[in-house]
Amino acid sequence: MTELGPALIACLLAASLAAAVLRRPGLSTRCLALAAAMGFALTEPAGLGDVLVVVAAGAPLLAVLQPERGRAWSIWLVASAVAAAVVLVAVATDPFRDPTCLVRCSTNPLALGRIPFAPIVANALIGFAAVMTAAQAIRRRSVLGGAGAALAVTVILDVASVTGALVTAACIGLVRGTAEVLAVVQARGRLADVAMALEQSHDPTASMREQLYDPDVSVAFALPDGSVVDEDGAPAPEVRHGQQVDLITVGESTIARVCHRPTTSRVAVARAMTGAARLALDNARLLAVSRLNARLLQESRARVVKGGDEERRLLERDLHDGAQQEVLSLGLALREELSSTTDLPRRQALEDAAGRIPLVLESLRELGHGLRPAGLDGAGLSIALEAIADRARVPVDVVSLPEEDLQPGAVVAIAGLVARQADTADAPLRVEVVVVDGRVVTTITGGVEPTPVEIDRFVTIGGGLGCDGVSTRAWLPTGER
Amino acid sequence: MRIVVAEDQYLTREGLVRVLTASGIEVVAVAEDARHLLALVATEAPDAAVTDIRMPPTHSDEGLVAAARIRRDHPDTAVLIVSQHLESGFVMQLLEDAQDGVGYLLKDRILDPGVLTDALARVVAGECVVDEAVIRRLVDRERRADPLAALSVREREVLHELAAGYTNEAIAARLHIAPRTVEVHVGQIFVKLDLHQDDTSNKRVKAVLAYLRAAR
Numbered sequence: 001m002t003e004l005g006p007a008l009i010a011c012l013l014a015a016s017l018a019a020a021v022l023r024r025p026g027l028s029t030r031c032l033a034l035a036a037a038m039g040f041a042l043t044e045p046a047g048l049g050d051v052l053v054v055v056a057a058g059a060p061l062l063a064v065l066q067p068e069r070g071r072a073w074s075i076w077l078v079a080s081a082v083a084a085a086v087v088l089v090a091v092a093t094d095p096f097r098d099p100t101c102l103v104r105c106s107t108n109p110l111a112l113g114r115i116p117f118a119p120i121v122a123n124a125l126i127g128f129a130a131v132m133t134a135a136q137a138i139r140r141r142s143v144l145g146g147a148g149a150a151l152a153v154t155v156i157l158d159v160a161s162v163t164g165a166l167v168t169a170a171c172i173g174l175v176r177g178t179a180e181v182l183a184v185v186q187a188r189g190r191l192a193d194v195a196m197a198l199e200q201s202h203d204p205t206a207s208m209r210e211q212l213y214d215p216d217v218s219v220a221f222a223l224p225d226g227s228v229v230d231e232d233g234a235p236a237p238e239v240r241h242g243q244q245v246d247l248i249t250v251g252e253s254t255i256a257r258v259c260h261r262p263t264t265s266r267v268a269v270a271r272a273m274t275g276a277a278r279l280a281l282d283n284a285r286l287l288a289v290s291r292l293n294a295r296l297l298q299e300s301r302a303r304v305v306k307g308g309d310e311e312r313r314l315l316e317r318d319l320h321d322g323a324q325q326e327v328l329s330l331g332l333a334l335r336e337e338l339s340s341t342t343d344l345p346r347r348q349a350l351e352d353a354a355g356r357i358p359l360v361l362e363s364l365r366e367l368g369h370g371l372r373p374a375g376l377d378g379a380g381l382s383i384a385l386e387a388i389a390d391r392a393r394v395p396v397d398v399v400s401l402p403e404e405d406l407q408p409g410a411v412v413a414i415a416g417l418v419a420r421q422a423d424t425a426d427a428p429l430r431v432e433v434v435v436v437d438g439r440v441v442t443t444i445t446g447g448v449e450p451t452p453v454e455i456d457r458f459v460t461i462g463g464g465l466g467c468d469g470v471s472t473r474a475w476l477p478t479g480e481r
Numbered sequence: 482m483r484i485v486v487a488e489d490q491y492l493t494r495e496g497l498v499r500v501l502t503a504s505g506i507e508v509v510a511v512a513e514d515a516r517h518l519l520a521l522v523a524t525e526a527p528d529a530a531v532t533d534i535r536m537p538p539t540h541s542d543e544g545l546v547a548a549a550r551i552r553r554d555h556p557d558t559a560v561l562i563v564s565q566h567l568e569s570g571f572v573m574q575l576l577e578d579a580q581d582g583v584g585y586l587l588k589d590r591i592l593d594p595g596v597l598t599d600a601l602a603r604v605v606a607g608e609c610v611v612d613e614a615v616i617r618r619l620v621d622r623e624r625r626a627d628p629l630a631a632l633s634v635r636e637r638e639v640l641h642e643l644a645a646g647y648t649n650e651a652i653a654a655r656l657h658i659a660p661r662t663v664e665v666h667v668g669q670i671f672v673k674l675d676l677h678q679d680d681t682s683n684k685r686v687k688a689v690l691a692y693l694r695a696a697r
Binding site: 383 | 490492493495499535540567568571588592619622694
């Protein structure tokens with residue numbers, strides 16, 4: 001266009017000159033007007049945008065092409081068309097327009113997006129109309145029409161000149177000011193929509209069902225790894241037979257999967273998913289992802305705690321079944337050897353060795369207790385707490401224990417907590433375990449603040465652990481998770 | 482004396498049988514778990530059963546449960562628990578479940594045949610036997626205010642013997658004092674600790690153990 005334009009303009013000017021020489025004023029004027037229009041179009045001034053502006057700009061042309069309707073009519077038509085164009089430009093020009101535009105702009109029928117050649121066409125039409133009007137006015141010797149047309153031609157042909165620039169700047173200023181005011185009004189409306197959508201975003205499925213009048217709509221969210229999860233981050237159910245699937249995308253990435261009745265059109269889904277609704281959906285997706293991550297973390301924490309417990313149990317079992325019985329049988333062998341030996345020095349050595357066996361057994365027994373207090377394999381909390389109290393450096397009062405048997409996981413957690421408190425406390429401990437409202441509540445008074453690892457242990461089996469400075473309180477569900 | 486032995490670990494079981502046989506006790510059968518033990522007691526009707534606590538299948542308290550059942554269903558068979566655990570909780574559970582003729586020894590005592598056979602003889606005679614290490618640990622427990630401080634040295638000695646399940650006569654013999662003196666000491670202990678004095682050995686042991694476990 002940029003290379004062809006000047007050539008075309010030159011041809012048209014030549015044609016106009018030729019027509020004048022050949023005394024064909026009408027053709028000469030039209031050619032001149034076309035050339036002017038093309039020149040004006042190529043300058044492509046900023047601001048004129050949309051298809052309705054093009055239509056409005058076409059009105060003067062109508063006036064020019066129907067000169068028999070009267071001069072006043074043409075002038076009023078031109079004036080009102082220019083005014084309409086200014087208003088339309090103001091409304092249609094949206095300074096906040098962006099690819100993920102919010103709800104208002106999409107419902108604004110004027111904001112259809114920039115049509116590539118709309119300004120060129122509009123400017124061409126205005127230029128063509130202005131030259132034609134000037135020709136008509138000159139032909140009719142109309143002073144006012146001639147002056148208006150002359151001004152228009154000046155603007156058209158001399159748009160880059162100082163005079164033209166001033167007029168254009170004034171027009172643009174007016175248009176931009178109006179646009180700003182309208183844009184602020186629109187932005188406030190959009191913000192209200194966003195706030196409302198975010199408020200409803202905790203249940204995107206419900207709002208989709210409402211909008212699509214389809215109670216079977218299901219919304220699921222796509223994760224970067226390709227899996228699909230529901231609002232809680234759990235794996236989404238399979239697509240039901242007969243349902244249609246639509247993918248909702250933001251930019252390049254798919255954020256959600258909407259399953260709906262096959263009779264619901266994709267256009268309806270797309271309309272339900274514009275602007276603030278899309279923002280709300282993405283928000284719900286992020287929430288689902290964070291819930292999924294929280295659960296994965298929780299599961300991993302539970303595995304770590306459980307793995308540690310199991311490891312200790314096996315170690316204690318190995319110690320009990322392996323080392324202790326080996327030492328015991330070694331002791332027996334030494335005794336037998338002793339009973340059949342008469343050599344005095346040898347007897348003394350054997351006695352010395354045999355005398356150490358009970359100490360080794362004692363050490364192994366206490367090591368086993370440290371790994372895992374007795375009674376954790378089903379014998380009950382009472383035995384485990386007594387075992388701890390028997391060995392504690394500080395007095396341990398167990399003031400109350402629940403009548404009912406607790407779950408093994410709860411016994412391990414409570415005994416572990418009391419054992420660590422008994423190991424680290426420097427004041428007497430008071431231990432109270434009660435069942436209240438379906439929860440096992442352990443209160444330890446006089447201990448030290450629990451460590452994060454201890455808190456983890458309770459959280460992983462569905463309970464919790466807190467400390468108020470005076471006592472440590474742990475709670476667990478009575479039914480183990 | 483005819484006994485059956487229940488122990489899941491081979492080395493310990495064989496050692497136990499060897500020590501008992503060497504001491505002149507007849508081991509009529511051995512079992513590797515509690516279920517087998519109960520069957521053997523029913524068929525062999527032994528004077529006593531010697532059993533471990535942790536045995537298959539769950540390795541928790543099978544031996545204790547079996548002991549209670551034997552004492553309930555076969556009153557003529559005494560039970561001696563031989564355990565790796567120095568836990569007063571296990572002892573209390575044993576004494577709760579059986580009125581008399583039960584004992585609790587550490588496995589370490591296998592190395593001390595005298596203690597083992599003495600304990601067996603006492604449970605067969607209907608007494609209760611508690612390993613002295615268990616008593617010592619209970620007596621030595623950390624306490625806020627030690628109520629045992631009120632006892633004289635001799636009374637403390639008698640308390641140990643009392644808790645281990647010895648009769649007044651046995652205590653007199655072991656401490657080399659007159660039976661009448663023992664009675665006086667025992668009376669003093671019960672008064673000082675504010676315990677109700679009971680005549681049967683088992684109830685006496687239980688009362689003292691419970692006191693030691695609960696005293697703060």
